[in-house]
Amino acid sequence: MTQKREKKSKRITLKSLSAQLRSLPEVEVPETLKPRLLAAIPDTQAKPAPANQCRGYPAWDFGVTAAAAVLIFALMLLVNYGLSTPSKTVIMEFDSSLCCTTWNQNSFLYDQNNTYLEKSGSYQLK
Amino acid sequence: MLRQGRRKAYEAAVLQHYRAVYRFMAYLTRDTVLAEELTQETFASAWANIDSFKARSSFETWLHRIAYRKFIDSKRSRRRDAALMAGLEVQNDNAAKDVNPLHRLAADENTRLLYEAMRSLKQPEYIAILLHYIQGLSFRQVAKVLNQPVGTVKWQTSRALKTLKQYLSGRV
Numbered sequence: 405m406t407q408k409r410e411k412k413s414k415r416i417t418l419k420s421l422s423a424q425l426r427s428l429p430e431v432e433v434p435e436t437l438k439p440r441l442l443a444a445i446p447d448t449q450a451k452p453a454p455a456n457q458c459r460g461y462p463a464w465d466f467g468v469t470a471a472a473a474v475l476i477f478a479l480m481l482l483v484n485y486g487l488s489t490p491s492k493t494v495i496m497e498f499d500s501s502l503c504c505t506t507w508n509q510n511s512f513l514y515d516q517n518n519t520y521l522e523k524s525g526s527y528q529l530k
Numbered sequence: 531m532l533r534q535g536r537r538k539a540y541e542a543a544v545l546q547h548y549r550a551v552y553r554f555m556a557y558l559t560r561d562t563v564l565a566e567e568l569t570q571e572t573f574a575s576a577w578a579n580i581d582s583f584k585a586r587s588s589f590e591t592w593l594h595r596i597a598y599r600k601f602i603d604s605k606r607s608r609r610r611d612a613a614l615m616a617g618l619e620v621q622n623d624n625a626a627k628d629v630n631p632l633h634r635l636a637a638d639e640n641t642r643l644l645y646e647a648m649r650s651l652k653q654p655e656y657i658a659i660l661l662h663y664i665q666g667l668s669f670r671q672v673a674k675v676l677n678q679p680v681g682t683v684k685w686q687t688s689r690a691l692k693t694l695k696q697y698l699s700g701r702v
Binding site: 416417418421422424425426428429430431432433434436437438440441442444445446 | 537540541544545548549552553556557562566569570573574577631632640641644659663664666688691692694695698699
Protein backbone atom coordinates (compact mmCIF):
# COMPACT_ATOMS: atom_id res chain seq x y z
CA MET A 405 0.00 0.00 0.00
CA THR A 406 2.77 2.40 0.98
CA GLN A 407 4.72 1.44 -2.13
CA LYS A 408 1.72 2.32 -4.27
CA ARG A 409 1.46 5.69 -2.56
CA GLU A 410 5.14 6.36 -3.13
CA LYS A 411 4.80 5.49 -6.81
CA LYS A 412 1.85 7.86 -7.17
CA SER A 413 3.65 10.72 -5.46
CA LYS A 414 6.67 10.20 -7.68
CA ARG A 415 4.44 10.59 -10.72
CA ILE A 416 3.67 14.21 -9.88
CA THR A 417 6.17 16.31 -11.74
CA LEU A 418 6.24 20.05 -12.26
CA LYS A 419 5.38 19.46 -15.91
CA SER A 420 2.37 17.29 -15.17
CA LEU A 421 1.25 19.75 -12.52
CA SER A 422 1.37 22.67 -14.92
CA ALA A 423 -0.52 20.60 -17.49
CA GLN A 424 -3.14 19.79 -14.85
CA LEU A 425 -3.46 23.49 -13.99
CA ARG A 426 -3.93 24.39 -17.64
CA SER A 427 -6.66 21.81 -18.10
CA LEU A 428 -8.78 22.73 -15.10
CA PRO A 429 -12.50 22.75 -15.91
CA GLU A 430 -13.98 26.01 -17.16
CA VAL A 431 -15.85 28.14 -14.65
CA GLU A 432 -19.57 28.44 -15.36
CA VAL A 433 -20.43 31.97 -16.40
CA PRO A 434 -23.88 33.18 -15.28
CA GLU A 435 -26.22 33.59 -18.24
CA THR A 436 -27.36 36.99 -17.05
CA LEU A 437 -23.85 38.42 -17.11
CA LYS A 438 -23.51 38.90 -20.86
CA PRO A 439 -26.73 40.93 -21.40
CA ARG A 440 -25.95 42.94 -18.28
CA LEU A 441 -22.51 43.84 -19.55
CA LEU A 442 -23.81 44.84 -22.95
CA ALA A 443 -26.65 46.87 -21.46
CA ALA A 444 -24.18 48.70 -19.24
CA ILE A 445 -22.34 50.23 -22.21
CA PRO A 446 -23.66 53.78 -22.61
CA ASP A 447 -24.57 55.12 -26.05
CA THR A 448 -22.46 58.21 -25.63
CA GLN A 449 -18.79 58.21 -26.47
CA ALA A 450 -16.32 57.55 -23.72
CA LYS A 451 -15.01 60.62 -21.94
CA PRO A 452 -11.32 61.31 -22.14
CA ALA A 453 -9.52 59.61 -19.31
CA PRO A 454 -8.22 61.67 -16.41
CA ALA A 455 -4.78 60.22 -17.11
CA ASN A 456 -4.70 62.16 -20.37
CA GLN A 457 -5.55 65.39 -18.64
CA CYS A 458 -2.80 64.76 -16.17
CA ARG A 459 -0.36 64.35 -19.03
CA GLY A 460 -1.05 67.97 -19.99
CA TYR A 461 -0.05 69.32 -16.63
CA PRO A 462 3.75 69.10 -16.91
CA ALA A 463 3.82 71.17 -20.14
CA TRP A 464 1.42 73.73 -18.69
CA ASP A 465 3.40 73.79 -15.49
CA PHE A 466 6.64 74.31 -17.40
CA GLY A 467 5.15 77.26 -19.31
CA VAL A 468 4.01 78.95 -16.13
CA THR A 469 7.37 78.39 -14.46
CA ALA A 470 9.23 79.80 -17.47
CA ALA A 471 6.93 82.85 -17.63
CA ALA A 472 7.39 83.46 -13.91
CA ALA A 473 11.17 83.18 -14.28
CA VAL A 474 11.19 85.69 -17.18
CA LEU A 475 8.99 88.09 -15.19
CA ILE A 476 11.25 87.90 -12.16
CA PHE A 477 14.33 88.47 -14.35
CA ALA A 478 12.67 91.47 -16.03
CA LEU A 479 11.78 92.92 -12.64
CA MET A 480 15.36 92.48 -11.47
CA LEU A 481 16.66 94.30 -14.55
CA LEU A 482 14.11 97.08 -14.06
CA VAL A 483 15.05 97.53 -10.43
CA ASN A 484 18.79 97.54 -11.12
CA TYR A 485 18.95 99.60 -14.32
CA GLY A 486 15.57 100.87 -15.34
CA LEU A 487 14.77 102.98 -12.29
CA SER A 488 18.18 104.66 -11.83
CA THR A 489 18.25 108.23 -10.46
CA PRO A 490 18.45 111.17 -12.92
CA SER A 491 21.91 112.12 -14.17
CA LYS A 492 21.67 115.55 -12.53
CA THR A 493 21.65 114.05 -9.07
CA VAL A 494 24.57 111.79 -9.93
CA ILE A 495 26.63 114.76 -11.02
CA MET A 496 25.68 116.59 -7.89
CA GLU A 497 26.78 113.71 -5.70
CA PHE A 498 29.93 113.26 -7.71
CA ASP A 499 30.79 116.91 -7.36
CA SER A 500 30.18 116.92 -3.67
CA SER A 501 32.44 113.92 -3.23
CA LEU A 502 35.18 115.83 -4.97
CA CYS A 503 34.88 118.35 -2.21
CA CYS A 504 33.46 121.22 -4.17
CA THR A 505 33.24 124.25 -2.06
CA THR A 506 30.63 126.89 -1.89
CA TRP A 507 28.49 127.57 -4.82
CA ASN A 508 25.36 129.38 -5.44
CA GLN A 509 23.03 126.78 -4.08
CA ASN A 510 19.91 128.45 -5.30
CA SER A 511 21.09 128.73 -8.86
CA PHE A 512 22.26 125.12 -8.74
CA LEU A 513 19.01 123.87 -7.44
CA TYR A 514 16.72 125.86 -9.63
CA ASP A 515 18.67 125.91 -12.81
CA GLN A 516 17.27 123.29 -15.08
CA ASN A 517 19.97 123.70 -17.70
CA ASN A 518 22.34 120.75 -17.73
CA THR A 519 25.34 122.76 -18.76
CA TYR A 520 25.50 124.97 -15.69
CA LEU A 521 28.36 123.04 -14.11
CA GLU A 522 30.81 123.69 -16.90
CA LYS A 523 29.80 127.29 -17.54
CA SER A 524 29.31 128.65 -14.08
CA GLY A 525 32.32 129.52 -12.01
CA SER A 526 30.48 129.45 -8.77
CA TYR A 527 32.44 126.61 -7.26
CA GLN A 528 36.02 126.24 -6.22
CA LEU A 529 38.25 123.38 -5.25
CA LYS A 530 39.54 123.38 -1.72
CA MET B 531 -10.66 51.57 -33.13
CA LEU B 532 -11.31 50.97 -29.42
CA ARG B 533 -9.73 54.27 -28.51
CA GLN B 534 -12.28 56.11 -30.57
CA GLY B 535 -14.87 54.85 -28.11
CA ARG B 536 -17.02 53.16 -30.68
CA ARG B 537 -19.73 51.19 -29.06
CA LYS B 538 -19.71 48.31 -31.53
CA ALA B 539 -15.99 47.72 -31.26
CA TYR B 540 -16.26 47.77 -27.52
CA GLU B 541 -19.17 45.34 -27.57
CA ALA B 542 -17.05 42.93 -29.58
CA ALA B 543 -14.24 43.29 -27.04
CA VAL B 544 -16.66 42.62 -24.18
CA LEU B 545 -17.95 39.48 -25.86
CA GLN B 546 -14.42 38.28 -26.47
CA HIS B 547 -13.11 38.82 -22.95
CA TYR B 548 -15.96 38.67 -20.45
CA ARG B 549 -15.57 34.94 -19.80
CA ALA B 550 -11.86 35.33 -19.03
CA VAL B 551 -12.47 38.29 -16.73
CA TYR B 552 -15.26 36.46 -14.92
CA ARG B 553 -13.07 33.36 -14.54
CA PHE B 554 -10.27 35.50 -13.11
CA MET B 555 -12.67 37.11 -10.65
CA ALA B 556 -14.23 33.77 -9.71
CA TYR B 557 -10.83 32.32 -8.84
CA LEU B 558 -9.86 35.46 -6.94
CA THR B 559 -13.05 35.99 -4.95
CA ARG B 560 -14.43 32.39 -4.83
CA ASP B 561 -17.85 34.03 -4.81
CA THR B 562 -20.18 34.03 -7.82
CA VAL B 563 -22.06 37.19 -6.84
CA LEU B 564 -18.95 39.17 -6.10
CA ALA B 565 -17.21 37.86 -9.22
CA GLU B 566 -20.15 38.99 -11.34
CA GLU B 567 -20.21 42.41 -9.69
CA LEU B 568 -16.49 42.93 -10.13
CA THR B 569 -16.63 41.79 -13.75
CA GLN B 570 -19.26 44.45 -14.43
CA GLU B 571 -17.21 47.06 -12.61
CA THR B 572 -14.13 46.08 -14.59
CA PHE B 573 -15.85 46.57 -17.93
CA ALA B 574 -17.51 49.80 -16.80
CA SER B 575 -14.12 51.14 -15.74
CA ALA B 576 -12.51 49.95 -18.98
CA TRP B 577 -15.16 51.78 -21.01
CA ALA B 578 -14.77 54.95 -18.97
CA ASN B 579 -10.99 54.89 -19.47
CA ILE B 580 -10.86 53.58 -23.01
CA ASP B 581 -8.92 56.65 -24.16
CA SER B 582 -6.10 55.85 -21.77
CA PHE B 583 -5.54 52.51 -23.53
CA LYS B 584 -2.47 53.21 -25.64
CA ALA B 585 -2.00 49.70 -27.01
CA ARG B 586 1.39 49.42 -25.30
CA SER B 587 0.11 46.11 -23.97
CA SER B 588 -2.65 43.88 -25.31
CA PHE B 589 -6.26 44.71 -24.50
CA GLU B 590 -6.43 41.44 -22.56
CA THR B 591 -3.52 42.48 -20.31
CA TRP B 592 -5.03 45.92 -19.81
CA LEU B 593 -8.38 44.39 -18.80
CA HIS B 594 -6.71 42.00 -16.38
CA ARG B 595 -4.87 44.90 -14.85
CA ILE B 596 -8.12 46.79 -14.27
CA ALA B 597 -9.76 43.62 -12.93
CA TYR B 598 -6.91 43.02 -10.51
CA ARG B 599 -7.16 46.59 -9.21
CA LYS B 600 -10.91 46.19 -8.77
CA PHE B 601 -10.30 43.03 -6.77
CA ILE B 602 -7.75 44.78 -4.53
CA ASP B 603 -10.14 47.71 -3.97
CA SER B 604 -13.05 45.41 -3.15
CA LYS B 605 -10.87 43.41 -0.79
CA ARG B 606 -10.00 46.57 1.10
CA SER B 607 -13.61 47.70 1.35
CA ARG B 608 -14.75 44.19 2.33
CA ARG B 609 -12.16 44.17 5.09
CA ARG B 610 -13.68 47.38 6.41
CA ASP B 611 -17.19 45.97 6.11
CA ALA B 612 -16.14 42.74 7.80
CA ALA B 613 -14.80 44.69 10.73
CA LEU B 614 -18.15 46.47 11.03
CA MET B 615 -20.25 43.34 10.62
CA ALA B 616 -18.06 41.03 12.71
CA GLY B 617 -20.55 40.81 15.53
CA LEU B 618 -23.57 40.17 13.32
CA GLU B 619 -22.28 37.69 10.77
CA VAL B 620 -23.08 33.99 11.15
CA GLN B 621 -20.87 31.64 9.19
CA ASN B 622 -22.66 29.04 7.12
CA ASP B 623 -20.36 26.60 5.37
CA ASN B 624 -23.05 25.12 3.15
CA ALA B 625 -24.10 28.52 1.93
CA ALA B 626 -20.47 29.40 1.27
CA LYS B 627 -20.07 26.26 -0.81
CA ASP B 628 -23.10 27.17 -2.90
CA VAL B 629 -21.65 30.60 -3.59
CA ASN B 630 -18.15 29.36 -4.46
CA PRO B 631 -18.03 28.77 -8.24
CA LEU B 632 -15.02 26.48 -7.87
CA HIS B 633 -16.82 23.92 -5.69
CA ARG B 634 -19.05 22.97 -8.60
CA LEU B 635 -15.99 22.20 -10.71
CA ALA B 636 -14.32 19.85 -8.29
CA ALA B 637 -16.06 16.82 -9.70
CA ASP B 638 -13.13 14.43 -9.46
CA GLU B 639 -10.75 13.85 -6.59
CA ASN B 640 -7.65 15.17 -8.37
CA THR B 641 -9.27 18.49 -9.22
CA ARG B 642 -10.59 18.87 -5.70
CA LEU B 643 -7.14 18.19 -4.29
CA LEU B 644 -5.59 20.66 -6.68
CA TYR B 645 -8.04 23.37 -5.58
CA GLU B 646 -7.24 22.59 -2.00
CA ALA B 647 -3.55 22.81 -2.73
CA MET B 648 -4.03 26.14 -4.50
CA ARG B 649 -5.80 27.53 -1.47
CA SER B 650 -2.71 26.76 0.60
CA LEU B 651 -0.60 29.09 -1.56
CA LYS B 652 0.31 32.60 -0.52
CA GLN B 653 -1.68 35.25 -2.37
CA PRO B 654 1.07 36.51 -4.74
CA GLU B 655 1.93 32.94 -5.71
CA TYR B 656 -1.73 32.02 -6.18
CA ILE B 657 -2.31 35.03 -8.42
CA ALA B 658 0.82 34.32 -10.47
CA ILE B 659 -0.30 30.70 -11.00
CA LEU B 660 -3.82 31.81 -11.81
CA LEU B 661 -2.77 34.39 -14.38
CA HIS B 662 -0.15 32.24 -16.07
CA TYR B 663 -1.67 28.76 -16.11
CA ILE B 664 -5.42 29.30 -15.83
CA GLN B 665 -5.81 32.64 -17.59
CA GLY B 666 -3.11 31.74 -20.11
CA LEU B 667 -1.11 34.98 -19.94
CA SER B 668 2.60 35.01 -20.66
CA PHE B 669 5.06 35.86 -17.89
CA ARG B 670 5.57 39.27 -19.45
CA GLN B 671 1.81 39.92 -19.42
CA VAL B 672 1.50 38.71 -15.83
CA ALA B 673 4.32 41.06 -14.86
CA LYS B 674 2.45 43.95 -16.45
CA VAL B 675 -0.82 43.06 -14.71
CA LEU B 676 0.85 42.80 -11.31
CA ASN B 677 3.27 45.68 -11.99
CA GLN B 678 6.24 43.52 -11.04
CA PRO B 679 9.46 42.50 -12.78
CA VAL B 680 9.23 39.43 -15.01
CA GLY B 681 11.89 37.68 -12.92
CA THR B 682 9.81 38.05 -9.77
CA VAL B 683 6.76 36.59 -11.49
CA LYS B 684 8.76 33.62 -12.78
CA TRP B 685 10.21 33.01 -9.34
CA GLN B 686 6.77 33.21 -7.70
CA THR B 687 5.31 30.79 -10.25
CA SER B 688 8.08 28.26 -9.85
CA ARG B 689 7.86 28.50 -6.07
CA ALA B 690 4.10 28.03 -6.21
CA LEU B 691 4.48 24.94 -8.40
CA LYS B 692 6.94 23.45 -5.95
CA THR B 693 4.57 24.15 -3.06
CA LEU B 694 1.70 22.55 -4.95
CA LYS B 695 3.80 19.52 -5.75
CA GLN B 696 4.84 19.17 -2.14
CA TYR B 697 1.24 19.49 -0.97
CA LEU B 698 -0.10 16.98 -3.46
CA SER B 699 2.73 14.51 -2.91
CA GLY B 700 1.80 14.41 0.73
CA ARG B 701 -1.89 13.81 0.00
CA VAL B 702 -2.01 11.48 -3.01
